[in-house]
Amino acid sequence: MRVVRVLVVAAAVALTACTSPAPVTSTPTAPRVEANPSGVTLDGTPWWPAGLNAYQLATDWSVNIGCGAMVDLDSFFASLPPHSLTRFNAFDSLATNRVTGEYDFGPIDRVFQAAERHGQLVLPVLSAWDGACADEVFKTRDWYADGWRAPRRANGSAAAERGFTPTTSYEQWVRIAVDRWKDSPALAMWETIGEPEPLLSRDGPCAPDGHQVLRRFVDDVGEIIRDIDPRHLITVGTIGGGQCGTAGPEYRRLAESPYLDVLQYHDYGADGVPLPGDAYNGLAVRLRQAQEVGKPLVVTEIGQHAGDSPGCASAAQRVDDVTRKIDGQRRAGTAGALLWAFVPDPREAECTFDIGPDDPVRELLARQNRLG
Template identity: 20%
Template structure:
């Protein structure tokens, strides 16, 4: 563990850690807090982080929420399970021990682990007149539930390290909500526009997080869909629904307090009937448009917060999945080397052995996937380019073991 770890900060379209540029070479393992709350599964948390660090990865995106239900962190509005909170403490401390930064997501658009649907259920239980899950974004009481939770997490004093989360450089960024959708308002105004009746959700919550923690980076967690406000960009979306999901990539990321432009890439579900070559072409078009917009319109780094291919139903195999991964890495690396933009990519998702029952089809177990492990290590080496000029432009915490060379 580095006891003098600098915070990662944004400078224009690039990320820096002290006097060195920082590139995200990351992964998702969403269930770390849940596994850490049980002594029987806690070793899987250490294994997941350690194996990724050994492969040269430097950032993990994971859930810092669990709303109601099994192993809930937020058991009811304003009420928290201390055992689960201590499990999150363990995740943060283990990440620090292995020089792994974290992106911590604070809520879910979907019902998995509670999400906005659970918040609305709590509101109904409290007598609120709510008609839609999208009331999560507008009802003042529901928003007060969310703000209280955010404050509890951001100001948490880690029981293992005795450091406040808001002061801990292990945390690279906070994420407001995983994949927000507001289909009741396809224009995107509910999430975006300020009006006399209510503050737009993104503006309000970004301002709130920054009022508590002005130091850490902040991202929204969007997939990157373009909205009717930019009709010329609607054809870039994977389908018609995407333009009516109630999010707006460009306007969302113009909100004050947002530091990172976040997108996801899932051509396997977005283009389910397309041939593999078309998938890779689609990935290229999707990423290039967002990179251009982040660099030229938003002036901020871009984070491909999730990208992956499911091999669960047999339509796609590991060979295509690796070609997909290489495409994502190549596009980003090319833009970074061209000094267009910084940020990075986070694979969905890496698992250690013993967690196979959680596999949604996207899980990669490095111990069983030597070719994928080599691919990840190669990307690490590309980021740790051996010539002196490149070494001055990138910082990847941790060392690649000789066995990956």
């Protein structure tokens, strides 16, 4: 989702030492999550994951610049249905001490460790299209072409003022992250980047060679990941609605990459409609393209506003609409659904995508999440 909520903390927080718990060192003999043309499996059993986006899980105001509010990790994972899937931000900014500038993997380590304790699965996103909650630099065509290999410069008016001044490249972060967490039994798959679009500038047109640049990026990054971690699946956070690099048949050309195992679609603005979009870029088209290349498609973001604000859908109406949507998508052949987005402090008086700890839509997820 292209709006990220950042909590402003007025009170000072105590600093902790830049030490991190050791990552998981045991190596499973086989990947827990595997993909086939009809869906995904968990430990060899058919699995249709229904879960949440919880982008801020690695926020720790005593260590990093944060991305939204802090979350009680044990309470969160304990509240999920068994074998649920949670998508979260695993950016290098969240593994960097905002005072020393040195890596501190503790906040992300703790997400994996809490998920492991509660038998849950996670989908870490390694970067975002716009630099939100990280260097705050929008990624253009040149970044996808080769800029991702170069050391970065933070946007001084945003990220640097918050305490994050990156010195490594995206490529280096991918290598570090994959090597550190590849053996976690909670790891479902890797997401290279969320919602990529190789535009010529932030508000500019699509690069004429955008689809070629994006395909090469996915291939090159995927090859790096697979070289370090040959066991886990790889995905990329395509919106799927006709964006630059994935419009019409370009989506299929990207899907043909040998370094993409699971395809994605992000669903907003069509409340209660199972198969949104048109004949060129709708979800029905994407499902057909996924079938043609023999790969599963997960709707990794489903967002619907709800709240007590006048004219906004109620929480109960959102449950009805999302139920209709997921039921229809499942019948059409999707391989899972994740809602946008869990927050520990929902703004119930406003009209937002917020899904709090007690939101009734979470009961729907418990019913939809299936193993076997």
